[in-house]
Amino acid sequence: MPVYNAPTRDTRFVINEVLQLASYGHLAGFENATQEMTDTIVEEAGRFVSEVVAPLNLSGDKEGCTRHPDGSVTTPAGFKEAYRQYVDGGWGTLSAPEAFGGQGLPHVLGFTMESYLASANQAFAMYPGLANGAISAIREKGSPEQQAMYLPKMVSGEWLGTMNLTEPHCGTDLGMIRTRAVPAADGSYAITGTKIFISAGDHDLTENIIHLVLAKTPGAPESSKGISLFIVPKFIVGADGSLGERNAVSVGSIEEKMGIHGNATCVMNYDGAKGWMVGEENKGLAAMFIMMNAARLGVGMQGLAQADVAYQNGLAYALDRRQGRALTGPAEPQERADPIIVHPDVRRMLMDAKTFIEGMRALCLWGALQVDLTHKAATEAERQEADDLISLLTPVIKGYGTDMGYKVATNMQQIWGGHGYIAENGMDQFVRDARIAMIYEGANGVQAMDLAGRKLALNGGRAVQRFFALVDGECAQPSDDETVTLVAGRLSKAVGEMKAATMWFMQNAPANPNNLGVGAYAYMTLTGIVSLGLMWLRMAKVASAAIAAEAGDTPFYEAKLACARHWATRYTTEAGALRREVEAGSETIMALTPEQLAIA
Structure with missing residues (x-):
């Protein structure tokens, strides 16, 4: 039976120590988001989804939904009861507007609950998740009468x-x-x-x-x-x-x-x-984009969510399954074989996964904070900056996040070997569920074109220049910690590759738009690597300071520094290759006619 335990410790680290959510208490909607309140919500949300929703994932996948002769549809056994508990607990109201019965808390907390739900049971999470986009559109574009008629009961x-x-x-x-x-x-x-x-x-x-x-x-x-x-x-x-x-x-x-x-x-x-x-x-297109942008951030979190639950089960199997011996000699000589976690290739997949998951969690929650600051920051300049950054990175969170989520899910299935191919073990469900996130709410190729074809040039390139300035500024801050210095140096080089790829688009896309179309996907992936790097630089700084201050929980912070080094030494190696892929242009991609492509 697959397991899922909500990552509440890591979530609290991001919210309290990296984002420092409590420091925004002077802003409207943040005043009740004290650390005590935040910690309680995170822990209780984790308990609810782990105990109530997660056990329905495998059975819901096997049973599916049923359409009856009268056209009505029933959900799998247990879904209706679990949803009633979800509503009774007020979980869907966390970041909904108070004017319509919501709690008005920061989106960081609502997004946390969404990510836990999607890890526990993505199919279940989609029922309330789809409603969020509809609520956003009615709230922004609906008449006062429409809002009064529909929103209170949708929010509840x-x-x-x-x-x-x-x-x-x-x-x-x-x-x-x-x-x-x-x-x-x-x-x-x-x-x-x-x-x-x-x-x-x-x-x-x-x-x-x-x-x-x-x-x-x-x-x-x-x-x-x-x-x-x-x-x-x-x-x-x-x-x-x-x-x-x-x-x-x-x-x-x-x-x-x-x-x-x-x-x-x-x-x-x-x-x-x-x-x-x-x-x-x-004017429905504008309303549609309100729904789509909300949904795209949610789908990006589905990539994180499926990676997380697959990782938990891949790690559990690697600790339990015994095959062969460690290359450096038996790790447990009293046993007939060592657990497979001793093998470097298994460790490679686990470290790649852990580094992505924790970096992506920080990126998603930071993105949620920008959603709030877009409306609630103290000055117009701060609101504009937040809007620029989240608009630029929404297609990256959706595209890169779901690409990597699927990759992690398949790698965790690989750790299980042949047993990962057996349905009763549940690993195939994580792979199957993760795959749709790369397709719906705008396929990832569309996300890449949204980033490279729309967002880069918008407002004279203001958003991407702000992103570059943000990364450069954080890389330039001096540090005595070797890991922080390493991450900052590698991130500086990676963002340099991104700047070069951006300039190449500016010079080569106007004369031949196919150059942009062909290079957009590599550019999106490069931006994803840089975005994760920004999060890992921030997390490394916090972890280093916590260790120096003897704040306790040292193994947790040491693991953060190890993952930060892993990002710096393994993930950044792709940055130069991705820039060169962009600069390769469209000639070979567009060379063949449709008839030539069809030649067998």
């Missing part, structure tokens, strides 16, 4: 929400959507069309589901400029908040998927369903 968890974007013939290119919205005399719209890949499209967890649907009104431009966004509830909501008749929206089928079987991924049919426009006509 009494209702959940979905994002209905993709259609059978279009995914990324949403300008091609065919779903239509015809205005009615009462101010509503009749929504007709089919949406696919709709996570949590129907279920038995809540009495109502609030679908946010992209559609086009009559005469709208046949491009992304003609998209509008609509609220389409499963059950019509009365003026007094009561539920009325069933809307004309139904589940055509549940997709047969590679993983996340416990989440109902549905084909949704809208047959003149009643909907209400959110925001302005033909």
Whole structure:
């Protein structure tokens, strides 16, 4: 049976010592985030997901969701009861706005809970996770009446929400959507069309589901400029908040998927369903990006989450399984064989995983802090800087984070050897569940193009220049600690490679855009390595100071320094190669015609 123990000690290290969350107590929304409060939330969240949600992961994967003849959907056994405990515990309200019943705490705490849920049971976590994007869009673009009608019950968890974007013939290119919205005399719209890949499209967890649907009104431009966004509830909501008749929206089928079987991924049919426009006509793209950006950060955390749970199980097996002897001589001569953790190749996979996971956790939580500072920092300049940084790094957190999450999951399966290929051991589920995160909410190639094709040039390159200045400034700070000096030196060289790749794009992409398109993925990976390096430099400084101050828990801090050195000596070796990959240009990639590619 797979195990999961929420990494509460490491989370508290990041929140309290690296981010120093309590130091922001003078800002609105941070005043209640004392260290005592934070530690309590982190520990209780870890206990809840480890004890209540994680045990349903393997069984939920095997059982999956069921669509009944009447079109209703039920979730796997235990999901409904666990969700009720999640709602009763107020876990979904942590960082939701107080105006609609939330606790108004920093996003760092909400993101922590999301990452624990996704590690424990990614399919389960997606039900409340999808609602967060819908809540954000209604909060930002909905009318006061819409906010009052829908948000309190969505924030409380009494209702959940979905994002209905993709259609059978279009995914990324949403300008091609065919779903239509015809205005009615009462101010509503009749929504007709089919949406696919709709996570949590129907279920038995809540009495109502609030679908946010992209559609086009009559005469709208046949491009992304003609998209509008609509609220389409499963059950019509009365003026007094009561539920009325069933809307004309139904589940055509549940997709047969590679993983996340416990989440109902549905084909949704809208047959003149009643909907209400959110925001302005033909301005749905802006609302969509609110949902997508929230979802992309959440999916980036899914990469971290699957890596974390896979690592825990890979490590447990490496400590238990005995095969062969250590290269330096028997580690346990009284036994017939040593545990496989003595073998350098197993250690390689474990150290690569631990270094990524802990660096990525710091990056995700730092990103969550930037989300809050975008709105709540004391000055406009600080708010703008936070917005620039999180906008730049959102595609990196999603793309690099899920690429590496999948790599870690497969490496942990590799540690199990043949037993990792056996379903009852659960390692294959981590690999299957991790794989979708590289695809949905914008495939990782799209993330790379968002970074290199949009974010670099935005506002004259302001965001990336701020990022460079941030990294350079931290690298320049002197230190007497050998590890800190090593990490700073290697990070300085890695960001130098990133600067060179950025300049190459500026010089070579305008004349041939394919140069940017081909190099974007390598550039995203390079940015991911640098971003993790910034986190490891910060963590190394904190760990070094804690050891010097004899703060206690020395083995924990020594392990941080060891992982920081591992990042410096192993991860940074890719930086120069990735820059050279960018500079190789597009000539060989684009050389063959489609016909030549097809030659067998």
